[in-house]
Amino acid sequence: xxxxxxxxxxxxxxxxxxxxxxxxxxxxxxxxxxxxxxxxxxxxxxxxxxxxxxxxxxxxxxxxxxxxxxxxxxxxxxxxxxxxxxxxxxxxxxxxxxxxxxxxxxxxxxxxxxxxxxx
Amino acid sequence: xxxxxxxxxxxxxxxxxxxxxxxxxxxxxxxxxxxxxxxxxxxxxxxxxxxxxxxxxxxxxxxxxxxxxxxxxxxxxxxxxxxxxxxxxxxxxxxxxxxxxxxxxxxxxxxxxxxxxxx
Numbered sequence: 001x002x003x004x005x006x007x008x009x010x011x012x013x014x015x016x017x018x019x020x021x022x023x024x025x026x027x028x029x030x031x032x033x034x035x036x037x038x039x040x041x042x043x044x045x046x047x048x049x050x051x052x053x054x055x056x057x058x059x060x061x062x063x064x065x066x067x068x069x070x071x072x073x074x075x076x077x078x079x080x081x082x083x084x085x086x087x088x089x090x091x092x093x094x095x096x097x098x099x100x101x102x103x104x105x106x107x108x109x110x111x112x113x114x115x116x117x118x119x
Numbered sequence: 120x121x122x123x124x125x126x127x128x129x130x131x132x133x134x135x136x137x138x139x140x141x142x143x144x145x146x147x148x149x150x151x152x153x154x155x156x157x158x159x160x161x162x163x164x165x166x167x168x169x170x171x172x173x174x175x176x177x178x179x180x181x182x183x184x185x186x187x188x189x190x191x192x193x194x195x196x197x198x199x200x201x202x203x204x205x206x207x208x209x210x211x212x213x214x215x216x217x218x219x220x221x222x223x224x225x226x227x228x229x230x231x232x233x234x235x236x237x238x
Contacts, residue, residue, distance in 0.1 A: 114233030
């Protein structure tokens with residue numbers, strides 16, 4: 001399950017849309033909420049958002065901290081902090097990824113990220 | 120399941136800590152991410168956050184829009200927009216609530232809210 005989570009972040013760092021596509025369930029029920037964005041529902045909208053993000057030539061590196069996995073049957077979720085390294089200073093995104101087990105492995109059905117405001 | 124979700128928001132609007140407590144699973148695995156906050160893990164920290172929020176004398180009213188429920192076995196989640204009404208102008212929080220079925224009904228195990236930035 002953590003392997004599926006790692007594959008998601010590897011695809012993000014590599015800006016690899018095919019790899020990102022492999023991580024997600026392709027259905028109408030998937031939801032992705034990028035920091036500051038409205039919730040995007042359905043694989044088509046989610047894929048379009050990653051296409052737009054990956055079209056930006058600047059790549060984002062991240063270091064994951066505080067991963068916690070919870071599993072209930074064929075559903076599991078990972079709560080993790082994404083520490084993004086920028087050219088000037090970094091910032092942290094609190095993230096939640098929900099996975100559902102398929103025959104081919106765990107697929108993401110929800111990703112929700114929100115920027116942590118420095119206090 | 121939507122009744123459990125409604126109870127959560129009723130407790131929030133009423134700033135009723137006992138009612139809020141009834142909505143949540145009381146365990147170390149629960150996680151709550153308020154908009155702009157770091158993720159809080161475990162019922163003790165989550166309860167403390169609601170105590171602090173409810174100690175603020177100004178009450179927040181909200182109107183829920185775009186609720187979508189997904190269920191897989193004894194786990195379910197609601198994606199919903201919380202439209203908060205403030206004294207001057209309102210704002211929208213994209214929210215995700217994950218529930219696990221207990222004998223006594225559905226209990227929240229994850230709440231994640233993130234402010235939607237106007238574009």
